[in-house]
Amino acid sequence: MKDYVLKATAFDGEVRAYAIKSTNTVEEARERQDTWATASAALGRTITITAMLGVMLKDNAKLTVKLEGNGPIGAVIADANDKGEVRGYVINPHVDFESNAQGKLDVRRAVGGTEGTLSVVKDLGLRNHFTGQVPIVSGEVSEDFTYYLANSEQIPSAVGAGVLVNPDHSILAAGGFIIQMLPGASDETIAKVEKQIEEIAPISQLIQEGKTPEEVLTLLVGEEGKLNILENMPVQFSCPCSKERLSTAISGLGNEEIDAMIKEDHGATATCHFCNEVYTFSIDELRALKSS
Numbered sequence: 001m002k003d004y005v006l007k008a009t010a011f012d013g014e015v016r017a018y019a020i021k022s023t024n025t026v027e028e029a030r031e032r033q034d035t036w037a038t039a040s041a042a043l044g045r046t047i048t049i050t051a052m053l054g055v056m057l058k059d060n061a062k063l064t065v066k067l068e069g070n071g072p073i074g075a076v077i078a079d080a081n082d083k084g085e086v087r088g089y090v091i092n093p094h095v096d097f098e099s100n101a102q103g104k105l106d107v108r109r110a111v112g113g114t115e116g117t118l119s120v121v122k123d124l125g126l127r128n129h130f131t132g133q134v135p136i137v138s139g140e141v142s143e144d145f146t147y148y149l150a151n152s153e154q155i156p157s158a159v160g161a162g163v164l165v166n167p168d169h170s171i172l173a174a175g176g177f178i179i180q181m182l183p184g185a186s187d188e189t190i191a192k193v194e195k196q197i198e199e200i201a202p203i204s205q206l207i208q209e210g211k212t213p214e215e216v217l218t219l220l221v222g223e224e225g226k227l228n229i230l231e232n233m234p235v236q237f238s239c240p241c242s243k244e245r246l247s248t249a250i251s252g253l254g255n256e257e258i259d260a261m262i263k264e265d266h267g268a269t270a271t272c273h274f275c276n277e278v279y280t281f282s283i284d285e286l287r288a289l290k291s292s
C-alpha cells in the first residue's frame with residue numbers, strides 16, 4: 001500500500017481529522033540518512049506530523065519544522081508542502097538506545113527531555129510568513145505538536161504519530177493522526193473523541209496490522225462520528241535540491257569565496273542535508289559561477 005493522507009470531518013463538522021500512513025516515506029528518509037532506530041523514530045514521527053501540517057496548507061504554501069532539544073540527535077528538521085511532499089533529517093543520525101520502560105523506542109532521550117524549542121515557519125507566499133515557537137514539553141514529538149497547536153495556533157488538537165523499526169533497522173510501520181476541535185464543538189463531542197483516543201491502540205501498531213487511514217479515523221471518531229472524507233492525497237519523500245539550485249547558492253557567496261574554493265580545494269563538494277545527494281563542482285564549473 002502506498003503512503004497517503006486523508007482529510008476528513010466528523011460530528012457534523014465539529015471535528016476536523018487527518019490520518020496518514022507514512023511507512024515508505026519514513027523508510028526512504030531512514031535509508032538516505034542512515035538513521036539508527038531511536039533517531040529513525042524521532043525523525044519518522046516528525047516527518048509524519050509535518051506531512052499532515054503540510055496538507056492543511058493551500059495555494060503552494062509550505063512549512064518548515066525544527067524540533068531542537070538538548071538530546072544527542074541535536075535537532076530534527078522537516079519541511080512539507082500542500083501536495084504531500086515531505087523531507088527531513090536529524091543532525092546526528094547514529095543515535096540508538098535501549099527501549100524505555102513502556103518497551104518503546106526512547107525518543108524523548110534522543111530528542112532531549114524538556115529543554116529546547118519546537119518552531120514552525122510557514123511560507124504562505126507573497127513574502128507572507130507565519131512563525132510559531134513553543135518550548136519542548138515532552139520530547140516524545142506528538143505531545144510537543146499537540147502543545148504547539150493548542151498554544152501557538154489556538155486549535156485544541158490531539159496528535160499521534162508512531163514508528164516501528166525492524167531488527168535490521170528498516171521501517172516496519174509508520175503513521176499518524178491529528179484530530180482538531182473546531183469552534184462550536186460541543187462538550188459531548190469533545191468527551192466522546194477524547195474517550196476514543198484513549199481507547200485506541202498505538203497508531204504504529206494499527207498501521208502494522210494493516211489498518212488503512214480510513215479505518216484509523218473511523219476508530220478515532222467512532223461510528224457515531226459519521227466520518228466524512230474530504231480528500232485523499234498521496235504522500236512521498238521529496239527533495240527539490242539540484243545542482244542548479246546549489247550553483248545559485250555558490251554564486252551568492254561572491255568571487256572571493258569562489259576563488260578560495262578553486263585555489264585551496266581545487267573544486268567544491270556539497271551534500272544535501274535532507275536527501276544526502278552529493279554535488280561536485282570542478283574548477284571550470286566554479287569559474288563559470290563567478291560574477292564578472
Ligand code: ZN
Nearest residue numbers: 239241272275
Ligand atoms: Zn536534497
